[in-house]
Amino acid sequence: MTDLTSEIFNELNADTLPMAFAQLQLSAPLARAVSEMGYETMTPIQAQAIPVVLQGRDVMGAAQTGTGKTAAFALPLLQRMLKHENSSTSPARHPVRALVLLPTRELADQVAEQIKLYGRYTDLRCAVVFGGMDMKPQTLELKKGVEVLVATPGRLLDHIEAKNCVLNQVEYVVLDEADRMLDIGFLPDLQRILSYLPKQRTTLLFSATFSSEIKRLANSYLQDPVTIEVARSNAAASTVEQHFYSVEGDDKRHALHQILRQRALKQAFVFVNSKLGCARLARSLEREGLKTTALHGDKSQDERLKALDAFKSGEVDLLVCTDVAARGLDIKDVPAVFNFDVPFNAEDYIHRIGRTGRAGQAGLAVSFAARSDARLVSDIEKLLKNKIELEPIEFEENLPDIRKQGHINDGRRLYQAEESGVRRDDYASRNPRTPRQDYRRSVPIAQDPFFDKPYEPALPGHTAAAWEATPARPGVRTISSNIKSKRKVAALFSAA
Numbered sequence: 083m084t085d086l087t088s089e090i091f092n093e094l095n096a097d098t099l100p101m102a103f104a105q106l107q108l109s110a111p112l113a114r115a116v117s118e119m120g121y122e123t124m125t126p127i128q129a130q131a132i133p134v135v136l137q138g139r140d141v142m143g144a145a146q147t148g149t150g151k152t153a154a155f156a157l158p159l160l161q162r163m164l165k166h167e168n169s170s171t172s173p174a175r176h177p178v179r180a181l182v183l184l185p186t187r188e189l190a191d192q193v194a195e196q197i198k199l200y201g202r203y204t205d206l207r208c209a210v211v212f213g214g215m216d217m218k219p220q221t222l223e224l225k226k227g228v229e230v231l232v233a234t235p236g237r238l239l240d241h242i243e244a245k246n247c248v249l250n251q252v253e254y255v256v257l258d259e260a261d262r263m264l265d266i267g268f269l270p271d272l273q274r275i276l277s278y279l280p281k282q283r284t285t286l287l288f289s290a291t292f293s294s295e296i297k298r299l300a301n302s303y304l305q306d307p308v309t310i311e312v313a314r315s316n317a318a319a320s321t322v323e324q325h326f327y328s329v330e331g332d333d334k335r336h337a338l339h340q341i342l343r344q345r346a347l348k349q350a351f352v353f354v355n356s357k358l359g360c361a362r363l364a365r366s367l368e369r370e371g372l373k374t375t376a377l378h379g380d381k382s383q384d385e386r387l388k389a390l391d392a393f394k395s396g397e398v399d400l401l402v403c404t405d406v407a408a409r410g411l412d413i414k415d416v417p418a419v420f421n422f423d424v425p426f427n428a429e430d431y432i433h434r435i436g437r438t439g440r441a442g443q444a445g446l447a448v449s450f451a452a453r454s455d456a457r458l459v460s461d462i463e464k465l466l467k468n469k470i471e472l473e474p475i476e477f478e479e480n481l482p483d484i485r486k487q488g489h490i491n492d493g494r495r496l497y498q499a500e501e502s503g504v505r506r507d508d509y510a511s512r513n514p515r516t517p518r519q520d521y522r523r524s525v526p527i528a529q530d531p532f533f534d535k536p537y538e539p540a541l542p543g544h545t546a547a548a549w550e551a552t553p554a555r556p557g558v559r560t561i562s563s564n565i566k567s568k569r570k571v572a573a574l575f576s577a578a
């Protein structure tokens with residue numbers, strides 16, 4: 083496997099990497115689309131990958147959604163496919179030349195939308211196919227002929243079996259979010275799809291991590307790939323303030339309500355570990371007065387798209403979701419992410435908190451850890467290479483009944499009222515649901531150098547955090563009965 087330190091990197095070393103799109107000499111239709119999208123400077127993955135893909139090399143890229151990865155592969159592919167561009171109405175003149183495979187419907191939809199934008203001044207056609215939707219409209223589009231086909235593996239196989247598309251002229255394949263495709267169990271589907279493709283082709287594989295499975299996949303299907311690794315949107319991620327609260331069971335919902343209100347949060351992602359848990363929590367929160375929608379794999383495609391639209395347009399305040407459903411969604415500026423459940427996989431912690439603190443905005447990531455989550459928290463510690471301080475959550479005295487809570491925006495209204503000079507006490511007396519408390523404490527921004535490095539998988543065989551073994555102490559009156567008093571995990575390590 084070739085690395086960027088080899089011959090290509092000699093030409094593209096860090097000092098000479100083209101950083102402005104103007105330096106790429108993209109063809110006029112692509113350059114116009116890029117400039118109309120307001121992009122001037124390339125992101126690191128773009129600066130590294132575009133020149134390499136333009137040379138026709140295979141690429142193994144460690145980069146996530148949010149780093150500008152879609153343009154990193156789409157622009158050079160479109161540029162290289164321009165020689166096939168034609169305005170003929172004959173389907174035979176528009177065979178599939180580029181195939182982009184993704185793990186989820188939402189991602190496929192999102193990536194196809196972006197490719198359509200980049201290619202909108204060309205005659206190249208792009209279509210997307212994914213499950214959960216009627217096959218007929220997809221079939222009609224495929225039969226008309228498309229050069230770029232974006233698909234989830236299962237539905238693509240359905241179309242191949244129905245002879246709705248032929249892949250024997252494919253020149254470019256992108257395996258996007260490859261680690262997630264393997265996690266979901268798409269490997270057999272991928273192998274079948276790849277067996278239908280011409281051997282002579284360019285293959286690009288993008289993955290958040292280079293696990294041994296990913297390396298095996300790359301060894302089997304990529305030819306002498308250039309390896310490119312970029313840290314995830316560092317500047318954004320380093321602005322994420324992270325908290326781990328020790329909370330058990332039903333107290334988690336109380337904690338969620340309290341933090342939403344105290345921080346005057348406008349919107350948040352709430353991550354849970356199971357589809358069932360996702361649906362249940364969304365229902366409870368909705369009953370408790372929070373405008374909530376759920377995003378998980380058991381929802382129909384239509385419901386999932388509606389949930390996303392409602393969240394994006396600000397119609398709903400909370401998006402309760404599972405990891406698979408939310409992976410890679412390009413929703414910007416979410417002020418906070420809650421890990422209602424600590425993720426089973428430490429790397430998912432990074433994916434989850436990557437939803438907030440984007441584009442230099444300050445973000446908040448709050449995790450609720452029960453005692454039984456000790457091992458999972460320890461995994462995250464290992465991955466972050468940082469001790470995690472497990473904080474108690476002090477519930478407000480006279481904790482209001484959460485069933486009578488208003489919307490998150492009550493917090494925002496309080497904040498706005500303060501901003502506009504209304505005295506807090508006046509506001510609180512007119513809004514008895516809002517406890518009298520100073521919510522505007524200063525928020526330290528965590529500067530975590532971890533986020534300036536590429537991902538590294540968790541180390542196998544580590545031990546659990548010491549606090550796992552610490553017996554629970556009964557809480558004091560205004561603290562959840564299930565929490566321990568504030569302590570540093572580091573201190574506990576030495577005490578153990």
Ligand code: AMP
Nearest residue numbers: 121123124125147148149150151152153
């Ligand atoms: P992606 O990682 O491809 O999902 O891209 C994340 C977001 O960044 C998308 O909304 C893109 O439109 C945007 N984007 C991609 N490349 C650039 C760039 N060079 N400058 C500014 N924004 C970009």
